[in-house]
Amino acid sequence: MEWKRWYLDVILVPLALVMMLCYHIYLSFMVRTHPFSTLLGINSRGRRIWICSMIKENQKMNILAVQTLRNIVMGATLMATTCVLLCAGLAAVLSSTYSIKKPLNDAVFGAHGDFAITIKYLTILTIFIFSFFFHSLSIRFLNQVAILVNIPNLDTNPSSGCFSLTSEHVSEMFEKGIFLNTVGNRLFYTGFSLMLWIFGPILVFFCVMVMVLVLYNLDFVTSNNNKEKQRVVDCRRASSDLNS
Incomplete structure (x- = not known):
């Protein structure tokens, strides 16, 4: 391995x-510290309120609760299936006798030898395998929530007997x-x-940089947006009412 071929990969990708x-x-x-400044924190409080309201009005809202959880499970299943398909495709490329580096030798910046191609595909394959793993765990927890949310009288004297199950436990499972x-x-x-790494590390760096900027605009509540401020206030009121 020559440094002049690897220095872009070693610097830009990490x-x-x-x-x-x-x-x-x-x-x-x-x-954790300022939950109402992020959409994730606001949505987390909203989900806890939703779980408690579904349990309180179980006789009226049980179908709505199951359908909502089913939609979330279907989304996680779709992502898990996509990860499996991508993993199968990458595994097929790795096991293929055709050397895919030949048409890319003159177009790729950075390392593009046999060892470099192997490192790239194994890294991408590992990321997608872990993505599938987390999605499958998510489906497991959400399926359990779909059962527990429809248990009648969930918070009625939870300390009596040897069986104790509260809405807080269901909310924790839902959040997990x-x-x-x-x-x-x-x-x-x-x-x-990282799939752009096949065409060189420069594309990976710029793609991740753009993705971080996009995610920041999606994850955080802008301070100059009156509608977002009102939603934060409403969520705080609902959260305080739930705690009381």
């Missing part, structure tokens, strides 16, 4: 991955399922960006 990782660490910190689904989606986005 830098892009660190950029994505640092953004999500910052996002996680903001969700949504969290795993979100992690799977973000890994899928990262794997999609």
Whole structure:
């Protein structure tokens, strides 16, 4: 391996991955400390309120609860199936006797030898495998929530007897399922960006940089938007009413 062929891959690709990782660490910190400044924090409070309202009005809302959870499970299933298909395609390329690097030798910046191609495809394959893993775990939790949310009298004297189940437990399971689904989606986005690595590390760096900017605009509430401010206020009121 010559350094003049690998220096772009060694510098730009890890830098892009660190950029994505640092953004999500910052996002996680903001969700924990200032939840109402992020859409993830606002939606999390809203989901807890929704679970409690579905349990309280179980006789009237049971069909709505199951259909809503089914739609979320279908979305996670679609993403998991897509990851499996991409993994199968990448595995087929890796096991193929055809050398795909031949038509790309003159068009790719950075390393493009046999070892480089193997590293690229194995990295992308690993990302999609982990994305499938998190989506499958999310489906498991959401299926359990679909059962528990329809248990009658869930919060009636939960401390009596040997069986204790509260709406808070169901909310925690629901949040875990949504969290795993979100992690799977973000890994899928990262794997999609890394697929451009086949054509060189420069495209990966710029794609991740653009994706971080797009995700920032989608994940955070803008301070100068009156509608977003009103939604934050309404969510805070609903959360305080739920806690009281």
